[in-house]
Amino acid sequence: MGRHSWKRGEGLVPASALALILALSGCTGSPSSPGTAATPNASMAPGTPTTPGTPASPPAPEVVQKLDVGLQLPWSVVFLPDGTAVVSERDSAQLKSIRDGQATTIGEVSDVDPGGEGGLLGLALSPGFSTDGWLYAYFTSPSDNRIARMKLTGDPSGQLRLGEPEVIFSGMSKASTHNGGRIRFGPDGFLYVGTGDSQRREQPQDTNALGGKILRLTPEGRPAPGNPFGDNPVYSYGHRNVQGLAWDSGGRLWASEFGPDVDDELNLITPGGNYGWPTVTEAPGRSGLIDAKVVWPSTSDASPSGLEIVNGIAYTGALRGQRLWAVPLDGENTGAPVAYFTAQYGRMRDVARAPDGTLWVISNNRNPDFALILRTGS
Incomplete structure (x- = not known):
């Protein structure tokens, strides 16, 4: 299938590192560092939930083991059904597999143009990966940000092989910063995409533009049926730079978002919702x-x-903050965020759960990077 473009209005054509593995096994143990509470809302004192109700405080992660995997500026991690991790490296445009504590180069994604915050960014596996073999990647090309899918297969020796990219969605504006880049398949089988405003402040409030949005696409790259603005990929708008997407056990979508020089956010996403940028934070x-x-x-x-x-518990990695934030959830309510590992392991870029129940937290800019195995109590 070919690339899909979508255009409404000017400028719109859609078409290092450390791994922290948090085992959520119910075991207990002393945390590697004391947790630090944060202010959930600018108008509230630390420890006060943002809405009525008080979700339980998150358990403290415990460092179990350090693993050296030698990644360079990794950005995203996904897991194959057998537990193999696949990691994108932003500037090298390479995909690396991690298994049994060893990293192996799978291949390099073509047409990636790294620079600033751009390059090879988010990864997602098709919900039917076991039968269709599709790996999706969000990346910066010489002209835009785009999404491609590639076949990922294994040869008789067990070596993973990467097929040629098929661009399914293009035209998301690029810049040196605010490129967004997180992609993830939701419980409904559609592909959700976090974009940035690419330094174009007029885009987030324009539902005919792609910048500063969460998009919802079919696996082939078309606007998903049931989207709030008709035959339009936009799912929510008024965002600045979305780099985290996750669903809770009730099927609610949450997103982490960069503020300007103040007010980073964790948002509960409503279809068609306006999250304010650049009008408010x-x-x-x-x-x-x-x-x-x-x-x-x-x-x-x-x-x-x-x-x-x-x-x-919503876990989000902090870049400038160089820590892991844990936010307890209770339905639509949130408790006070607690920080772990502050300034111990550098910038934390991605957080993802492995098939065995462990949680990997990928950070970057240490060059080379390493992995810690962590366990949380409950």
């Missing part, structure tokens, strides 16, 4: 706009990227 209670559920007033504490939700 955080949770001002403005009519017609949706308030953030959690706000980090200082971006030096957060700059949240990857997001995963496990056992009622």
Whole structure:
């Protein structure tokens, strides 16, 4: 199938590292560092939930083992059915597999144009990967940000082989910063895409533009049926730079988002919802706009990227903040965020759960990077 483009209005054509493995096994143990509470909302004191109800505090992760895997600027991690991790490296445009504590180069994605925050970014596996073999990648090309899918197969020796990219969606504007890049298949089988405003502040409030959005696509790259604005890929708007997407046990979509020099956010996503950027940040209670559920007033504490939700806890990696944030959830309510491993392991880029129940947290800019195995109590 060929590439799909979608255009409405000017400028719109859609078409290092450390791994932290958190085992959610119910075991207990002393945390590797004390947890630090954060302010969930700029108007609230630390420890106060943003909505009525008080979800339980998150358990403290425990470091179990350090593994050296030698990655360079990794950005995203996904897991094959057999537990093999596949990691994207932003600047090299390479895909690496990690199995039994060893990293192996699978191949290089063609047409990637790294620079600034752009390059080979988010990965997602097809829900039917066991039969169709599709691996999806979001990347920066010489002209735009786009999404391609590639066959990922194994040869008789067990070596993974990467097929040629098939671009399914293109035309997302690029810039040196704010390229978004997170992609993930939802429980409904459709592909969700977090984009950035690419330094074009007019785009997030324009539902005919792709910048500053969460998009919802079919596996072939078309606007998904049931989207809130008709035959349009936009699912929610008014975002600045979305780099984390995850669903809770009730099927609710949450997203982590970078603020400007203040007000990083964790948002509960409503179809067709307007999250305010660039009109407002955080949770001002403005009519017609949706308030953030959690706000980090200082971006030096957060700059949240990857997001995963496990056992009622939303884990997000902080880049500038160089820590792992854990936010307890109870339905639509959030408790006070707690920080772990502050300034111990560098910038934390992605968070993803493996088939065995462990949680991998990928950070970057250490060059080369390494992996820690962690366990949480419950």
